[in-house]
Amino acid sequence: MKKISNLFVIDDDKIYHFLLKNLFKQNGIDVASTFFINGHDAIEHIKTNPSGEVLPDLILLDVNMPIMNGWQFLEEFNKISGSLAKKPTIYMISSSNNEVDINKSKEFDGAVKGYFLKPICKEDLEKIFLY
Template identity: 60%
Template sequence: MKKVKGMYVIDDDKIYHFLLKNLFKQNNIEADPKFYGNGLDAIESLKKIPVTDPFPELILLDVNMPIMDGWQFLEEYVKLSRDMGKTSTIFMISSSNDEHDLSKARQYSNVVRDYLLKPICKEDLEKIFLAVGVGEGMI
């Protein structure tokens, strides 16, 4: 079993949270994600990380959320990451296949590793965890 060192899931869909936990369990992935229902709560949490500690290794980010959506989160994340000298691997995971969203994600290619459509599957998990260096042959 492989373990991810810190993971944020920023998505307002509680059913998705439940399904994601089950997908991890079914694929023998040890992850203890912190769930946030909007980008603002996640940004506030990142700001509280001590300067000596790293950001979470992985962030799974939805596009459409209340209070602060995925795009607003990314704008704040870029500033915070630069100021603190810390980074995470970010995957946008959304049910939106709107070309505007896909194009906008490409504008963040220096921050966003990939844009995946919900529901994610075993192959998507392999791609995500390979990106953070814990997936080689794990699934």
């Protein structure tokens, strides 16, 4: 698997955070993970240091969250991405299998690399980490 040193997980489900940490461990994925429960907290964290020190290599982004959902995060992220020292790869990971959501993720083609349904599995992780 490709080495990802820093990862942001933006998802309001803390049980999912726990399960994802275990899935990483079980599959030998050693990555520094920062967890956010909404898009607003994550975007503010990114804005505090756009020089690259806090920027992740990879973002796993949920669609449905309170305060700022995944779509709103992407809109804000696109506004600031030009000023960032590096551009993280973003994957949408959601329990929504609604075609509207899946197709909407394709509208963010420059930012969103792919869309996976929860719960993600070992095969999904291999696709994500082998990008």
